[in-house]
Amino acid sequence: MVLQRLLLGSARQAILGSAEVAFWGLKSIKGSYHNFCTAECKDVTYTELKSLLKSKKIMLIDVRETWEILEYGKIPGSVNIPLDDVGKALQMSPKDFKEKYNEVKPSQSDSLVFSCLAGVRSKKALNTAVSLGFNSAQHYAGGWKEWATYEFSEKKQGN
Structure with a gap:
């Protein structure tokens, strides 16, 4: 039982940890794209x-x-x-x-x-x-x- 909890906890942490890293990567890409676009792609009034x-x-x-x-x-x-x-x-x-x-x-x-x-x-x-x-x-x-x-x-x- 303790072993199952440890395995489940480790698996959950591995999955959630990967998702968190992936999500952070998307946020940083989005931020970089936004900064690139506002610097390079100016709207004209x-x-x-x-x-x-x-x-x-x-x-x-x-x-x-x-x-x-x-x-x-x-x-x-x-x-x-x-x-x-x-x-x-x-x-x-x-x-x-x-x-x-x-x-x-x-x-x-x-x-x-x-x-x-x-x-x-x-x-x-x-x-x-x-x-x-x-x-x-x-x-x-x-x-x-x-x-x-x-x-x-x-x-x-x-x-």
């Missing part, structure tokens, strides 16, 4: 994006589907590359990119900003770009919804 577009120092890539842009509109100066095509587009030759998107292909050191409707797809595009070495990539979390809200309210106030 409406005001920052507006300023960046005026400076012409970025390429703004709208990752919505083409029909969405035709139906709802787009941020002036943005290039439409649907989310499913982003990885392939960023790996194209400069000649093929120019032919398909009518823009100069960005280099890995160029500043990119991804946008979509409300920030979900643009975040995925950002992750794809970063995984391909585009370390100056950013994302406009507000997307077309926020942009349109600001732009249309500014135009009403100006009239």
